[in-house]
Amino acid sequence: MGHHCCSKQKVKRGLWSPEEDEKLIRHITTYGHGCWSSVPKLAGLQRCGKSCRLRWINYLRPDLKRGSFTEQEERTIIDVHRILGNRWAQIAKHLPGRTDNEVKNFWNSCIKKKFIAQGLDPNTHNLLSSHQINSNNNNASKVCHHIHQPTSAFSVISQTKDASMDMKTPFITLPPLPPPDTSSINPIPTSSLHENSTITAFEWQNPNSAWTDLRDQSSHSLMELAMGSTPVASSALNPSGFGILDENCMWGTNFESFEPTGQEEMELQQKQQPQQEKICEGEVDKVNKTSSGQKIDNSFDSSNFDFEFVESALMPCGMYCSVFAGTLQYQKLQMGGGRLVYDAIAS
DNA sequence: AACACGCTCAACCGCGCAAGT
């Protein structure tokens, strides 16, 4: 269909001048934007409405937070992206003062490279295949990952030379393992270990596994998986199943907003009714407004969370979650030259 | 000092959707 507003009249393009900014700010703060297509005319700008809207939303809005992203924000982006994929607008809703454009740029310029540097597919958050690694690592940082078999111990070795690739806070998510077979898992020698932590249940992601197996077991397992409301996909250290490993191999807690409160848990149960699986935002709003008249903790704003999309977004990723009925130990080996090695072994 | 290269980020483009006619 395209846009007609931009092609109809002569409009200026490119960077905005301070004068244009001032005109737009003055107009919107006085009258509000109303219909964007009429803003340029009313504000005396030679721009199309779309350009005005973009300029206001991404740059001039008074509630924008400027400056670089914090570590906390970065982790939030990664966690939400893992669930929603490239839904930048949705992700930005979890970051007050940030725009979708900002989040998108940050992802593409920074986080994406960190993923690749650690041998992870930025799209699926799973480990890249060796083929993908070869094609993704033309230069920059050298990534070497080993999937030992049949010991099931693995390592992700990241070597960082690029100053922009700050590896102080590795965000390696739970790495995929071969199908659990505790009988064949041998611990790696511990003589070289500096520290370790224990995960009592393990999340196993197998890109080749069929989602339907899991879904058949429980019609709402996906919801539970996404919201961390089930013990099935959780661990003692990572109840949500969507945490991240910090430098001490502890699960990041920044995603507590995805931990349902008692009230949210009730709502989740309501939403898990079969006929409500495909609940739309408006319906969620209705639920919010009518449920006992109580004000809902919107730290995780369900109206912003597209439950339907969770299913559609996760399935193509081939994410699969199951319990590894054994005890796995994460061991971080601090290597020289900034290399970090993460190993998971069964005990 | 000059050039090449890489990175960041503001802005643009095209598409899909919804509401209005």
Place this chain on the structure above:
DNA sequence: AACTTGCGCGGTTGAGCGTGT
């Protein structure tokens, strides 16, 4: 029902800047 209009979103581009050689 078909078309138009407007908005919002995700992908892409390119100017400007910093850094390395």
